[in-house]
Amino acid sequence: MPSSQGSLDLLQDPVAQELLRSAIPARLAYVWPDGSPRVVPVWYHFNGREFVVGTPPKAPKLKALAKNPKVALTIDDNTFPHKVLMVRGSAALETVEGVVPEYALAATRYFGEVEGRKWVEQVSGMLTHMVRIIIRPEWVGILDFQTRFPSALVS
16 A cells, blocks of 8 residues: 655655656755745755755855744646655754765766766866755655545545
8 A cells, every 4th residue: 555645754755756766856945034935946856855055155045944943845747647755844954175075976967977977077176165954854755646645635
């Protein structure tokens, strides 16, 4: 029997695995300190347990995440029937020297080996430090519009 919406086991579902291996950026949603919602596209690396995003230490989202670590993340495609991976969780921040290793892995996934390495070298020349945003899933959902539909369509 398939895992129900909300189960972390859904991260192992074939739909989730396909989206996690894709070169589709995730969309990270968080709450700005004034209470307004924000969504930004991000590269990520999924290590099997958590999502890791690398960002410059002056990124505005860091101020908001330090105040309120609750986040949502989605990865979705543009081909019908649409596939959507939805994650809710909490973010932890960690400053590291140089480029976040998972950022380098993400660059390779998005650009390929050669171009990814060039990108990381360019970023290394601009930043002495980066911040790892570690997103620990607490709830996972999948929509595939074949076997899993939005709750508004299910009776």
